[in-house]
């Protein structure tokens with residue numbers, strides 16, 4: 001392995017913090033110092049386009065495409081991602097080689113004590129199809145307004161009165177130092193997005209030395225859980241426009257997976273849970289599709 005190890009990342013404040021966390025983990029695992037690494041920010045199309053819903057524009061590829069290209073071109077040795085933003089189907093040349101220990105998986109509500117406590121017809125700022133459907137399922141009266149941009153931008157929009165409340169992942173808020181902004185929404189009220197709270201590191205599949213280095217920092221419980229959640233998404237034919245929530249938990253050798261699929265407006269949903277055996281993601285997907293109301297099933301290619 002040649003040094004420095006070039007760590008590719010998006011350039012947002014949260015992405016840079018996550019890249020620093022990966023560097024710290026690699027330093028500790030391999031007895032390296034900071035000068036053994038170079039952090040390489042890569043501007044992605046998703047960072048440049050801020051005014052339309054991500055879902056309209058080609059989805060998660062907006063965040064990964066440029067990093068994928070830099071990785072395959074040998075300009076970086078690994079790439080750090082919020083696993084929530086990584087497409088289900090990855091190029092064969094790229095391996096998801098490690099995940100850091102998962103943070104708090106919950107969303108936090110900022111602007112009210114609970115979704116129930118919001119005044120009638122309050123405006124909630126989000127651009128997430130999952131959060132939209134969940135909020136409308138709980139409170140059909142609430143009005144959803146489009147909120148995009150990084151965490152700081154969304155908090156500023158809320159501050160400016162563009163909405164009465166917003167929902168953000170506890171993981172991102174916490175990594176940015178906003179541990180006590182808003183209140184955590186329990187997972188039995190709002191199940192999180194698949195892979196929420198997990199930071200993953202990819203490298204070239206053929207780069208055996210990098211894969212070994214990354215294997216040393218892999219949190220196995222996180223990797224297993226996120227891979228099961230991603231298997232569910234793949235089996236559903238879901239993409240970033242699909243209103244789907246899922247959470248897997250690892251307990252020794254057992255994995256328990258819960259998931260809910262929604263109609264776009266939250267007017268219908270189907271939930272399920274599987275906690276035994278192999279292929280829990282694929283099996284729960286089949287079970288949910290079989291039981292889904294028509295307005296939900298229509299959204300999933302299966």
Ligand SMILES: NCc1[nH]cc(CCC(=O)O)c1CC(=O)O
Nearest residue numbers: 082084168169171172196197198
């Ligand atoms: N889609 C944006 C995104 N991707 C990952 C996170 C938070 C960090 C994480 O889930 O690990 C966020 C912000 C948010 O949803 O509030």
